Amino acid sequence: MGTCLLCDTNESAGGYLCLACTKATVVRLECLPDLYDGLLPFLAPSAAVSQGRSGKGGPAPLPVRAEILDLRGPGGMVGVVEDHLSAVCQERSMRKRIPAGSIEARLTAAVSGLLANMPWIAVSWSEAGTFAAEIRDLTKSVRSIIAPEPAVDRGRRIGSCPAMDPSGTLCGAVLWLPPGAKALRCEWCDTRYPPYVWGQLKTWMTEDEKARSVA
Ligand SMILES: [Zn+2]
Ligand SMILES: [Zn+2]
Structure with a gap:
């Protein structure tokens, strides 16, 4: 034994x-x-x-x-x-x-x-x-x-951050809306997007995309 x-x-x-x-x-x-x-x-x-x-x-x-x-x-x-x-x-x-x-x-x-x-x-x-x-x-x-633990749910991918820095450079980082979150914040430049500007945000993003495809 x-x-x-x-x-x-x-x-x-x-x-x-x-x-x-x-x-x-x-x-x-x-x-x-x-x-x-x-x-x-x-x-x-x-x-x-x-x-x-x-x-x-x-x-x-x-x-x-x-x-x-x-x-x-x-x-x-x-x-x-x-x-x-x-x-x-x-x-x-x-x-x-x-x-x-x-x-x-x-x-x-x-x-x-x-x-x-x-x-x-x-x-x-x-x-x-x-x-x-x-x-x-x-x-x-x-x-x-x-399966790294714990798997972090980053939330929904919203689009690219349309914020400009003082030199006029577009941020462009990916914006994530965490599950259950009420406010959107850019992890890169720290710009906050409260819900009432989300409609406007969409418009900005579309404009940025157009500008980028032309450039
Ligand atoms: Zn054993
Ligand atoms: Zn940003």
Whole structure:
């Protein structure tokens, strides 16, 4: 009878992982293909996500996020899972499969290989603790990208701020109306737009847009 190598609290019932951690690891493994897919929309953030003012016209396109590219690449999520599976195969003197196909296909195959070995891993693999911790950290880091908590609702996008600074430069920052808010305030230049000027605001914005398309 020992303690679980992952949580360090529960009885491992003669093996290396407790029942709760074994189940949690199974669930984490099962989630990996979905998490992999879920990263795709975050690879190249859309222009709509960028904030603040822009120089001329639209905001500059944001670069592809390197950490997401790495996670989705051959050495990322799939690499972690395949490495553990080949370690299991070696330990159990099982024939190793040669990874083939797309990264998605390789990830799914390696995940099901590990799931099939989970009962053995929990009871007989001395590396079970390291393995389970790495799978936990992997899902955690991917989740933090997909669903950073708490997600802040910025509210409704109203348009570009039509305020002019003393030198006559148009502010142009995106105006957001926070949920339930009664007053509109530019986060960039701090100009406030009370509800009674919102009608006028719309007109200003349309005029600015026309002026910009002519320029
Ligand atoms: Zn445990
Ligand atoms: Zn402004």
